[in-house]
Amino acid sequence: MKLHEALNMDINRVNREIENIVKFDPDLPRSSIVAKSVLELVRSGGKRLRPVMVLVGARFGSKSLGRKQWQLAAAAEFIHAASLIHDDVIDRSDLRRGQPAMHLKTGVSSAVHIGNYMSLRIVELLSQYSSEQERYVHDLSSLASTQLCIGEYQQMTHAFNYDQTLEEYLEKSRNKTAQLMATCLRTGALSSGCDTHTADLLYEFGECLGLHFQIQDDLKDFTQDAATLGKPAGSDLRHGQVTLPVMYALQEPSLSPMIRSIGPDSSETDIEQVLEAIRQCGALKKTEEFSRTFLDRAQAIIQQLSSYPAHEDLKVLLKYFSAA
Ligand code: FPP
Ligand code: MG
Numbered sequence: 001m002k003l004h005e006a007l008n009m010d011i012n013r014v015n016r017e018i019e020n021i022v023k024f025d026p027d028l029p030r031s032s033i034v035a036k037s038v039l040e041l042v043r044s045g046g047k048r049l050r051p052v053m054v055l056v057g058a059r060f061g062s063k064s065l066g067r068k069q070w071q072l073a074a075a076a077e078f079i080h081a082a083s084l085i086h087d088d089v090i091d092r093s094d095l096r097r098g099q100p101a102m103h104l105k106t107g108v109s110s111a112v113h114i115g116n117y118m119s120l121r122i123v124e125l126l127s128q129y130s131s132e133q134e135r136y137v138h139d140l141s142s143l144a145s146t147q148l149c150i151g152e153y154q155q156m157t158h159a160f161n162y163d164q165t166l167e168e169y170l171e172k173s174r175n176k177t178a179q180l181m182a183t184c185l186r187t188g189a190l191s192s193g194c195d196t197h198t199a200d201l202l203y204e205f206g207e208c209l210g211l212h213f214q215i216q217d218d219l220k221d222f223t224q225d226a227a228t229l230g231k232p233a234g235s236d237l238r239h240g241q242v243t244l245p246v247m248y249a250l251q252e253p254s255l256s257p258m259i260r261s262i263g264p265d266s267s268e269t270d271i272e273q274v275l276e277a278i279r280q281c282g283a284l285k286k287t288e289e290f291s292r293t294f295l296d297r298a299q300a301i302i303q304q305l306s307s308y309p310a311h312e313d314l315k316v317l318l319k320y321f322s323a324a
Contacts (some may be wrong), residue, residue, distance in 0.1 A: 003052055006316045014051045017074035018042045021125060022263065028117075034237035036105055037114055041081060042097055050076035053184035054191075055315060057202050059310035061192025068129065068190055069212060073183060075122045076184045083148050085111050085154045091239065119145050135197075136190040144183045149176025159240030162250060169244060170211065177217075178210025198308070201301050208298040209321045215291040216324060218243035222279055235263045237262065244290065248283035255281060295322055 004011040022028065022038045029035065051073035058069040088101035089108055095101060103111035126141035154172040158164045185206040189199040201266070220229060221236040222245055229235075236243055240263075243251075252254050255277055262274055278284070298318050305311045 001301065003320050004048065005317070006320075007052060007056065007313055011048055011052075013070055014048055014055075014073050014077070015042070017070045018051075021074055021078055021121060025121060032225040033106065033110065034114055034117055037102065037292065041102060042077070043086075043098060046077070046081070048077060048178060049079050050184045053181055053206060053317070054188035056313045057107075057185035057188025057194070057199070058192040059313060060189045060196035060198055060305075060308055061194040062065060065192070069188060071125065072137070072140060072187055072191055074186075075126055076109055076180070076187075078122050078176050079140070079145055079148075080119050080180065082115045082122075082268075083145070085115035087152070089115075090156075091235075136187055139183050140187045144180050147175045147179050151177070151179075158242060160242070160263055161240075162242055162246075162256075164242045164247070166247065169242070169247065171320055173211055173214040174207065176301075178207045181210040181213070182206030193243060198305065201304060205298050205301040208294040208301070209223065212291050212294040212298075212321055213324065215244055215287060215294075219245060219284060219287055219291070221245075222275060222284055234271055235279075237275060238262065238266075243285045244287045245278055247287045249278040249281050252281050252283075252315070275321060 002011075004014075012232060017237070019039060019042060022035050022111060023030065025035075052164055053078050054073040055065065055069060058065055058072075067078075085102045086263070089095055089103050089111055093101055094104050097122045101111075102114060107113065122145075123141050126137050128135040151172050151174070154168070156265040158168060158172065180278075185202040186199045189202050194202075218236065218241075219244065221234060221241075224233065226232050232238070237246065246259060258277060259274055262271060295318065298314075298321075302311050302318065305314065
């Protein structure tokens with residue numbers, strides 16, 4: 001069963017609202033390359049995890065779901081999709097969801113402009129929610145994108161930094177992945193009149209799921225093959241990403257010099273050798289165990305929210321993320 005089905009959520013309504021962001025932009029001709037490219041992108045699918053999180057958050061408030069919540073859900077997907085266009089340019093990645101990345105279809109310059117348009121269109125769209133009581137909308141419309149950029153910048157500056165600390169790794173992961181998910185839940189909750197204490201707990205829950213999600217993504221670089229990943233296995237290591245499995249492997253005195261020797265000009269043979277050494281040394285198991293601690297924290301938050309009927313939805317989310 002798909003996530004939105006398990007949550008009894010009308011995903012087509014989300015998709016319509018996402019398309020409306022482009023279709024009802026008075027400044028953008030429908031026949032333009034930008035409009036066509038964005039529509040093609042959003043129609044190409046995706047799990048819609050972030051919109052789902054906005055809507056789950058909204059189920060914690062007293063108000064029933066209205067246009068605002070659907071727009072916030074759609075905005076979350078738009079921000080995420082925009083960031084992936086830029087990410088694929090930065091990572092020189094040609095495939096996204098098994099399809100050619102935007103920059104492959106439009107060229108790099110157009111892709112960057114399209115990503116810029118999408119992220120700023122959200123600021124414009126959500127500026128309609130600008131009363132003092134709606135200040136929380138800014139967290140989604142602008143702060144979330146700023147933090148995505150900071151996270152990406154932190155990742156770039158730590159490339160090939162084998163002395164990166166756990167704290168730095170987690171901060172980068174929080175910024176680039178977890179905070180958007182967390183913001184989705186909190187923004188959805190506050191939009192439907194939920195109290196701030198509960199909304200903050202939902203933020204923490206989203207952050208735990210997001211950190212687990214990112215660590216699992218980092219693990220996949222070692223555990224999945226190129227066909228499943230849609231990119232060569234070991235891409236992170238090749239690009240200098242010192243992810244958690246690498247950090248655990250670095251604690252092995254016999255492996256550390258070999259890992260530290262990997263740089264931008266390393267040969268495929270050297271990279272393959274280090275990948276295999278990391279797979280064999282127990283680092284993946286330690287990473288998995290650390291990742292699971294975030295699920296335990298998420299579980300504890302569900303218990304704190306058990307007086308809300310919507311806590312059942314958090315259980316569904318937790319199960320989904322545990323299996324991902
Ligand atoms: C995927 O990471 C990328 C992100 C989670 C965030 C990317 C953010 C930016 C490029 C900042 C620009 C932001 C905006 C709003 C325009 P990954 O490369 O680890 O995962 P992947 O395997 O899915 O590519
Ligand atoms: Mg990438």
